[in-house]
Amino acid sequence: MSTARPPANSALVELKGVSVVFGGKVRALDDVTLTIAQGDIVGLVGESGSGKTTLCRAIVGLTLASSGEVRLNGKSVAGQLTTNPLAFRRQVQMLLQDAVASLSPRMTIGRALHEPIAIHSLPREEASSRLQAILKRLGLQADVLVKFPHQISGGQARRVGVARALVMQPQVIIADEPTAGLDVSVQGELLNLLLDLQQEFGLTYLLVSHNLNVIRRVTARTAVMYLGQIVEEAPTRELFDKPAHPYSAALLSTNPAIDPAHRTRRIVLKGEIPSVVNPPSGCRFHTRCPVAQARCSSDSPPLTDISPERKVRCHFPFTLDPARRPPSADEDH
Amino acid sequence: MSQANLATTTALVRIRGLKLEASTQRGTAHILRGVDLDIGRGRILGVVGESGSGKSSLASCLLRLLPSNITHLGGQRRVRRHDLLKLDDTTIAGWRGKRIAMIFQDPMTALNPLFTVATHLVDVLHRRHPGISRQDALGRARAALVSVGIADADLRLAAYPHQLSGGMRQRVMIAMALLVEPDLLVADEPTTALDATVEAQIVDLFEGLRSKFSGSIVFISHHLGLVAQLCDDLCVMYGGTVVETGPVAEVLSKPQHPYTQALLACEIDSDAQGGRLVSIPGEVQDPVAPHMACVFAPRCAQADARCRATVPALQACGAQRTVACVRYGELG
Amino acid sequence: MNLLANVFTTLRKVCGTLTGAVGLVIVLLVLGCAIFAPWVATHNPDALDVMSRFSRPTAAHWLGTDHLGRDLFSRMVHGASIAMQIAIASIAIALTLGTSLGILAAYLPARSERFVLIVFDVISSFPSLVLALAVVAVFGPSSTIVVFIVAVTLVPHFGRVARSQTLTLKSAPFLESERILGASWGRIVFHHVLPNILGPLVILASMDIPVVITIEAGLSFLGLGVRPPLASWGTLIQDGYTYISDTWVPVVVSSVALAVATLGFTLFGEALRDAVDPRIGREH
Secondary structure (H helix, E strand, C coil), X not given: CCCCCCCCCCEEEEEEEEEEEECCCEXXXXXXXXXXXXXXXXXXXXXXXXXXXXXXXXXXXXXXCCEEEEEECXXXXXXXXXXXXXXXXXXXXXXXXXXXXXXXXXXXXXXXXXXXXXXXXCCHHHHHHHHHHXXXXXXXXXXXXXXXXXXXXXXXXXXXXXXXXXXXXXXXXXXXXXXXXXXXXXXXXXXXXXXXXXXXXXXXXXXXXXXXXXXXXXXXXXXXXXXXXXXXEEEHHHHHHCCCCHHXXXXXXCCCCCCHHHCCCCCXXXXXXXXXCCCCCCCCCCCCCCCCCHHHHHCCXXXXXXXXXXXXXXXXXXXXXXXXXXXXXXXXX | CCXXXXXXXXXXXXXXXXXXXXXXXXXXXXXXXXXXXXECCCCEEEEECCCCCCHHHHHHHHCCCCCCCCCCCCCEEECCEEECCCCCHHHHHHHECCCEEEECCCHHHHCCCCCCHHHHHHHHXXXXXXXXXXXXXXXXXXXXXXXXCCCCHHHHHCCCHHHCCHHHHHHHHHHHHHHCCCCEEEEECCCCCCCHHHHHHHHHHHHHXXXXXXXXXXXXXXXXXXXXXXXXXXXXXXXXXXXXXXXXXXXXXXXXXXXHHHHHHHCCCCCCCCCCCCCCCCCCCCCCCCCCCCCCHHHXXXXXXXXXXXXXXXXXXXXXXXXXXXXXXXXX | CHHHHHHHHHHHHHHHCXXXXXXXXXXXXXXXXXXXXXXXCCCCCCCCCHHHCCCCCCCCCCCCECCCCCEHHHHHHHHHHHHHHHHHHHHHHXXXXXXXXXXXXXXXXXXXXXXXXXXXXHHHHCCHHHHHHXXXXXXXXXXXXXXXXXXXXXXXXXXXXXXXXHHXXXXXXXXXXXXXXXXXXXXXXXXXXXXXXXXXXXXXXXXXXXXXXXXXXXXXXXXXXXXXXXXXXXXXXXXXXXXXXXXXXXXXXXXXXXXXXXXXXXXXXXXXXXXXXXXXXXXX
């Protein structure tokens, strides 16, 4: 390993009060604070307009924060991009949602895999042998190297993307919908691979997925986003068992289990997701919240700690008042 | 719609030996390799399958079927597809929009961006009830929008598709489909493109349809949990064939076909923490490959010589259940 | 290797349609005459033979002679050469310049981009004929002038297409992917943008060839282009027209040559575009 790794559990990625405003009007991210520690696997869930894609782009430096600070390894991302962009890029990588479209259409896979080596002028011998080892580890055969992106499957393209990222020995990998487009019967293989790689290479992951089963099984901590804000952050197990924010509760209930015994009652929210250009006043969720009170429309709740490991952005989170828990399967039977 | 009727009522649609082939540069692609399926009256049938299963092609084929007819192998050349159904275009066109309606995955491309919602709905009504007056039609259109949960119906009637959100457009599509008063409603992944909370609203809507809609619904999806919750019957497809059918709760709790079993094992069982995630090794057979044996055999842990030599027929395996596996009965 | 295979498959597709095949044949014919003019032509195109002026087609002079006794067939063949030289030169210049400006415009900040677009608009709205007259008035007519005028007129054409293609590409995932990997702007433009936009531009260029041939012929006809005694089709038509009362053969022959060449390149260009378009290919 050429880059020195910080000790486990030290903050690797930090966002402090980050806002991203497009064109002066669209607040894609609003006052987001999040810390990802070394070795973490953090999940990020949210629907359209939640800002999860913008959050990823802010960490990776594709989008600059309009206010607040994004730090990697204690140093500001914006600063690193100006002083030493290549070194910064080697630390954090991102797997885009459409794996096939992430590859240059007129470049063979072989050339695509050598891109990072060429861009960063990595020592040829060492990097090439590392690449070979990675390809073998990922199960990519030699015959894939001469093919073009449109000739390979989604799963193969995903692994090519992983290989390209790994050859630079990054510390953080952001995976945007890693299982999108993959059939259920092959998702497991990819996820096992990602988990194994995390162990072998000491990686830190930020996993964005709309597939709640994947989040629940793979991540240790999860943040729920709504309209540009983080509304809840908790250890994954606790979040899924006892969501504190009404939106989290509704979102998590949309995922019906196959086994009727495990099914919770679906909480159906009223109305549509508001536009990010004109978010509701006060708590952004109050227009659809099944338990909103008068205070919610005027007072915007801050992200507060409700336990050492959990944060919620709500005036009346569920865990504070057991009587207001959303109905679950246990209570129905 | 009661359970008792099912055993005695004849199926609304009976499909036998449905084959769909297309000519490609590499040879004939077998998209559907002899599908046998019954769609019960007043039932919601879920059709699940992964890529290459042919479930979406089945949906398109359904729009060319006459109810309660057995399809046979015929020849019909359409551009480059060899469609083996003996139907002439005018007859089937007469069925569409009157007896069969379809809801698509992407409502934006299914709605004409040049016309308002009102025009869409009124058009559907004119086709179904040719003599209807414009005023009557608008009244019915408004009622239809309300019945699918659109609050300000008058406002939405005057809107154009691009002014509506995804969930709203899908509701409009469902309203259009219901106005047809069809015997058969085919929904091809209607919620896949929607956000989770919006999907929940549409699924809620479908559940409400159980009591309001007297026809049959075919709900195509890759989402097993959704199908488990919504549908009465289940049809599992793989590689262009039907591998298993039956009442949804039974098929999912006691799957008989190795593919169904493997698929269920792959569904990330949220409760179990740690441990390896399961997947099915290999990939779906190339559609160009000829159909001489069980399509799933190359990936099946329990395949034996017979599986690789003969095409398994769909056989009965319990009340209202069928399975296409030569080894049915031998496996645990 | 792959490029060559691609070229062959595309050519095969072009031959698949009747118009494409006809176009390809004509294009090859014209190119053949252009490249091998000294060998295809029976005589020296400038050789005067005043005794045989206005001759009808004979065994010695396949298409007869013009007012100065020069062999018409040879002049026509050399005309192809001139047409091709000018077409290729001007299009090559316009393509390089236009593409560079177009890509630049796509990446520049809004104000600079607008400036480039205004330059494009000014050039396009300027009638090429007036430009030609102005330039010729200063520098006198010549083939170089024609190349210059045509190149300038075509720059906005390629520039706009290059810009819009680049803009579409800017939001493509693979470009973002390269940025995340750390690729510099230069690398992205040369290794990723250019190869992906060149295709449509080349097709556009091939469809511009007939246009350029016609412009060149027009300018030469008006005396603003190729200087006599060079045998441009335009000058041939001009000469033939002047002496039409003596013999109608020259004017007809050179007009037909121009028309056939233009038609051939147009048919070929369209067939090429159709062959390359992935959507049309699938409908067969």
